[in-house]
Amino acid sequence: MSPKPGESLDPSSVGIVAVGDELLAGAHPDLNSPYLAYRCLEFGRTVRRVIVVGDEEADIAAAVDALARETATVFVSGGLGPTLDDVTRHGVAKALGVELYESEEAWAEVSGWFLRAGRPVLESNRRQALIPVGSERIPNAFGTAPGFRAVHPSGAVVMVGPGPPKELQGVFDSEMAPWLAAHPPDSKKRAKRTLHFGDLPESTFADGVGVWMARDANPLVGVTVKEGVLTARCVATADTETEANRLAEESAAAILALFPDRYLGEEVEGLGSFVGGFLAEKGLSFTVAESCTGGLVAGALTDAPGVSAVFQGSYVTYANERKVEVLGVAQASLDAHGAVSQQVAAEMARGALERSGARLAVSTTGVAGPTGGTEEKPIGLVWFGLALRHASGEIEVRTVDRRWPPLGRERIRSWAKNKALGLLLEGARDLTA
Numbered sequence: 001m002s003p004k005p006g007e008s009l010d011p012s013s014v015g016i017v018a019v020g021d022e023l024l025a026g027a028h029p030d031l032n033s034p035y036l037a038y039r040c041l042e043f044g045r046t047v048r049r050v051i052v053v054g055d056e057e058a059d060i061a062a063a064v065d066a067l068a069r070e071t072a073t074v075f076v077s078g079g080l081g082p083t084l085d086d087v088t089r090h091g092v093a094k095a096l097g098v099e100l101y102e103s104e105e106a107w108a109e110v111s112g113w114f115l116r117a118g119r120p121v122l123e124s125n126r127r128q129a130l131i132p133v134g135s136e137r138i139p140n141a142f143g144t145a146p147g148f149r150a151v152h153p154s155g156a157v158v159m160v161g162p163g164p165p166k167e168l169q170g171v172f173d174s175e176m177a178p179w180l181a182a183h184p185p186d187s188k189k190r191a192k193r194t195l196h197f198g199d200l201p202e203s204t205f206a207d208g209v210g211v212w213m214a215r216d217a218n219p220l221v222g223v224t225v226k227e228g229v230l231t232a233r234c235v236a237t238a239d240t241e242t243e244a245n246r247l248a249e250e251s252a253a254a255i256l257a258l259f260p261d262r263y264l265g266e267e268v269e270g271l272g273s274f275v276g277g278f279l280a281e282k283g284l285s286f287t288v289a290e291s292c293t294g295g296l297v298a299g300a301l302t303d304a305p306g307v308s309a310v311f312q313g314s315y316v317t318y319a320n321e322r323k324v325e326v327l328g329v330a331q332a333s334l335d336a337h338g339a340v341s342q343q344v345a346a347e348m349a350r351g352a353l354e355r356s357g358a359r360l361a362v363s364t365t366g367v368a369g370p371t372g373g374t375e376e377k378p379i380g381l382v383w384f385g386l387a388l389r390h391a392s393g394e395i396e397v398r399t400v401d402r403r404w405p406p407l408g409r410e411r412i413r414s415w416a417k418n419k420a421l422g423l424l425l426e427g428a429r430d431l432t433a
Contacts, residue, residue, distance in 0.1 A: 015067030060091025228418025272300025
């Protein structure tokens with residue numbers, strides 16, 4: 001007797017199809033597949049294979065069909081736009097062996113999005129309301145393209161979502177994750193704990209955690225780094241919910257004990273928002289003096305609602321003349337040591353603190369490239385100053401440098417921004433200890 005559809009598929013197995021000509025051309029990296037793979041671990045599922053295809057209906061159909069015969073769950077991302085080259089829905093329908101139809105619910109969602117945004121609804125947008133016969137719409141509250149969920153003839157579940165990473169992540173959290181939780185691959189219970197850390201290199205974390213990150217570990221520890229925030233997730237599996245929760249709690253506590261000074265919290269949207277919120281909560285006024293980061297640090301801090309209560313302004317002193325005129329940096333320091341130096345970083349931070357009357361100030365000065373580096377001061381060298389005004393009125397100034405690899409101006413400036421945010425948080429915690 002031949003097996004029924006789905007019987008021969010490992011319930012924990014996952015396949016991913018990433019769709020987009022831009023992915024094959026190298027114009028954009030595939031950010032969705034790593035995200036989906038990482039998140040699937042929380043639900044006892046493991047990605048077996050990822051296929052990247054262009055915007056070709058036949059290629060999409062072949063990839064979906066192949067993975068649906070190998071894995072129990074197939075995720076497809078991208079190609080749900082309104083243009084003629086957005087053919088993911090057509091390719092998936094072909095793999096399913098069904099036709100497309102215009103879903104009234106999907107069209108109401110698409111047209112409603114444009115109406116709420118005060119934009120005209122175009123006839124081309126009707127393509128976004130097409131879903132395969134027999135499928136179930138997956139709402140997208142984060143963009144214009146609804147997704148859908150369907151069952152392949154093999155028994156595999158196929159879930160299709162948008163291509164923009166922020167949209168996909170929003171849809172995964174709101175729609176796909178609840179479905180995965182309600183359809184576990186086995187009878188085991190799972191519990192998850194999430195910890196966020198700032199100014200913590202992934203290599204330092206891995207050295208500390210060690211074998212806890214092994215693929216067969218229980219709890220399983222996974223880590224991602226984004227915009228200066230390292231996120232660690234502990235997923236425990238056990239026969240009972242109580243036991244799973246106990247294992248997850250113990251794992252999280254052990255990790256937290258390794259890096260207590262770098263811990264941010266369980267729910268962190270972004271490093272700038274967190275630090276700005278912390279400073280506002282503590283009532284600590286602060287300012288920023290930036291050179292190589294050109295306002296990035298200040299911009300990140302304004303992500304925090306209510307931060308204006310403690311942040312009245314900052315200084316972007318890109319030219320040496322402005323460092324002297326605005327912040328009081330000594331011309332002698334610039335002549336003797338150059339703008340990218342410990343002395344100038346310290347004077348920038350002190351000058352910003354004294355002129356603003358704030359309790360905290362951080363400064364950045366460095367060589368972001370692609371030119372301007374020397375043997376003594378290579379591209380990637382950034383000096384930071386941190387000035388603290390203690391309750392006694394005494395001003396303390398600290399300095400630190402970082403030497404990042406020359407991997408591009410944008411990355412160096414982003415790393416410097418995140419380091420400056422971490423220093424502000426360090427200073428704030430010291431002042432409120």
